[in-house]
Amino acid sequence: MRNNRRKFIQQVALGAAGISLGNINSAFSAKSYARIIGANDRLNVALMGCGRRVSAYYAALKDKNNNVDVAYICDVMKKQREKVGRDLQGKVTGNAKLVNDIHDVWNDKTVDAIFNATPDHWHAPGTWMAMQAGKHVYIEKPCSQNPREGELLVAFQKKYGKVVQMGNQQRSAKESQDIISEIHKGVIGDVYKAVAFYSNERGEVPIEKKAPIPEGLDWNLWQGPAPHQEYTADTWDYNWHWYGWHWGTGETGNNATHELDVARWALQVKYPEHVYVEAAKRHFKNDGWVMYDTMDATFQFPDNKVIQWDGKSRSGYKTYGSDRGTIIFGSEGSVFVNREGYTLFDRAGKKIKDSKSKGSEAGNTLGGGGDMTDTHVANFFNVIRGKETKLNSPIEEGAISQMMCHYANISYRINKSFKIDTANGHILDKDGMKLWGREYEKGWEPKL
Known part of the structure; x- marks a missing residue:
């Protein structure tokens, strides 16, 4: 019975991914099955920083092909997070919470990924603390406020194994x-x-x-x-x-x-x-x-x-x-x-x-946004899910x-x-x- 159930899950997963079953055991590991099944899961994302750059993500967040829920809208300025809440209301999925303190986001284990669009001095610390909390991060440029922070970001990424994409979208x-x-x-x-x-x-x-x-x-x-x-x-x-x-x-x-x-x-x-x-x-x-x-x-x-x-x-x-x-x-x-x-x-x-x-x-x-950012964000999501193996700007x-x-x-x-x-x-x-x-x-x- 257990073997039949496993075979059924494999068939469903591979079918959804457009892959022929064939000789399944020789072609895929358990991690591969999990990755394929996970590719159909929704990602819970949080917005960290709601200034000029945040609107550049709107199209990607609204795109149903990206299959994401917006779980949090976080900014230390009340009027900014409220504006983003109004901008996205009814246009994205997920019951986004408007919060002041990013620690609320880090402490929520259901959040998969964070968009870090804060001022420069927050970029690297906000990213490594997110990784420590188990989150993937799309980090805006500049990824660091000083050279040492760049070294630390690479070290944290290697330690925690999270997907970290820098926002140099070209x-x-x-x-x-x-x-x-x-x-x-x-x-x-x-x-x-x-x-x-x-x-x-x-x-x-x-x-x-x-x-x-x-x-x-x-x-x-x-x-x-x-x-x-x-x-x-x-x-x-x-x-x-x-x-x-x-x-x-x-x-x-x-x-x-x-x-x-x-x-x-x-x-x-x-x-x-x-x-x-x-x-x-x-x-x-x-x-x-x-x-x-x-x-x-x-x-x-x-x-x-x-x-x-x-x-x-x-x-x-x-x-x-x-x-x-x-x-x-x-x-x-x-x-x-x-x-x-x-x-x-x-x-x-x-x-x-x-x-x-x-x-x-x-x-x-100021703020920018457009098709390059949309593609860059989609690449970030796809690598998290295992649908793509190459991050365009690791x-x-x-x-x-x-x-x-x-x-x-x-x-x-x-x-x-x-x-x-x-x-x-x-x-x-x-x-x-x-x-x-x-x-x-x-x-x-x-x-x-």
């Missing part, structure tokens, strides 16, 4: 995948250089000043793992990006993450050997923006390969004809690739092929690309270039290594 763009594959096959010869760039026209920022905590904001939880301090306006909503290194990672961490990742992907490089940076605040000299707003960075890699970063936060001039993208140079041609597709040129500069995306995700709009890859942003920031902060140990990515400069990690609020220290 890794899931078909056009980008296609042209990077062609580059690796030699379509432009030997690749030797990439120029990654970003231009925006961000305006003046208020000067940071002490102020009452905004109504509905849990300031202590907003600060979370970062050492706590008095509230200053206008910090909580978005300007924390530009108010120094306590919370954010500058424009390089905020946006270079995407294009530098594409550059590294195309050149098939890991850690650079040497980093040079020229950066400064060039606009609105007397406003509250305390970091650079303009940066040129050069990363030298083994085998004489180079990646350059051209970041302009407050100058909308499109140096390369687009507000963001990556140009890859090879011995026999070049490629311009961005979120809208790619253009292939021969060595003389003649256009050979133009492949434009029919998708809806491009440019530098944390060990994302963390390396993020490290390039940290190198650039650290070089700016210590005002000098430095060499890198290509074996482990560590900075070969004592001043640079002083900025490798950070202090945490008591009780929030990482425990691996």
Whole structure:
């Protein structure tokens, strides 16, 4: 009787997966059966952080093919979680609870996965604590606020075996995948250089000043793992990006993450050997923006390969004809690739092929969202279920690309270039290594 029941379950599972039964015992292990059956299960997901980026997930959460229930909507600002609750009401499945404290989510064993779209200082700690609680995590860029957190994320993922996808969604763009594959096959010869760039026209920022905590904001939880301090306006909503290194990672961490990742992907490089940076605040000299707003960075890699970063936060001039993208140079041609597709040129500069995306995700709009994010999220869900085996941006890859942003920031902060140990990515400069990690609020220290 038991054997008949087992055979019936196997037949149902394999039939649902579109697989012929055949010689079942030689083809599949018990884990395989469980994975196939699990592929038909619904996933309970939670939203952690309800700011500008969260709406980018709406389409994927509504998509019935993704088969998910929204179990929690969590944000430390009351009006933000309530807005997301209204946005999704009647449009997604699941009886989502609106909560202030992420610990409520971590403590719920029915939650399978978390979308971490919090401020930068919460990204890594929120992700490793979610893994410790048994959750898979879709972590927005930047995956870490400092280099040490990137190392820790990879270590936590290896320890707990959870699926962790970083939100550099261009890794899931078909056009980008296609042209990077062609580059690796030699379509432009030997690749030797990439120029990654970003231009925006961000305006003046208020000067940071002490102020009452905004109504509905849990300031202590907003600060979370970062050492706590008095509230200053206008910090909580978005300007924390530009108010120094306590919370954010500058424009390089905020946006270079995407294009530098594409550059590294195309050149098939890991850690650079040497980093040079020229950066400064060039606009609105007397406003509250305390970091650079303009940066040129050069990363030298083994085998004489180079990646350059051209970041302009407050100058909308499109140096390369687009507000963001990556140009890859090879011995026999070049490629311009961005979120809208790619253009292939021969060595003389003649256009050979133009492949434009029919998708809806491009440019530098706050929050973003579109077909690349939808595909990236679906890949995350499918790997959790075992329907796909390859994560498009696993944390060990994302963390390396993020490290390039940290190198650039650290070089700016210590005002000098430095060499890198290509074996482990560590900075070969004592001043640079002083900025490798950070202090945490008591009780929030990482425990691996």
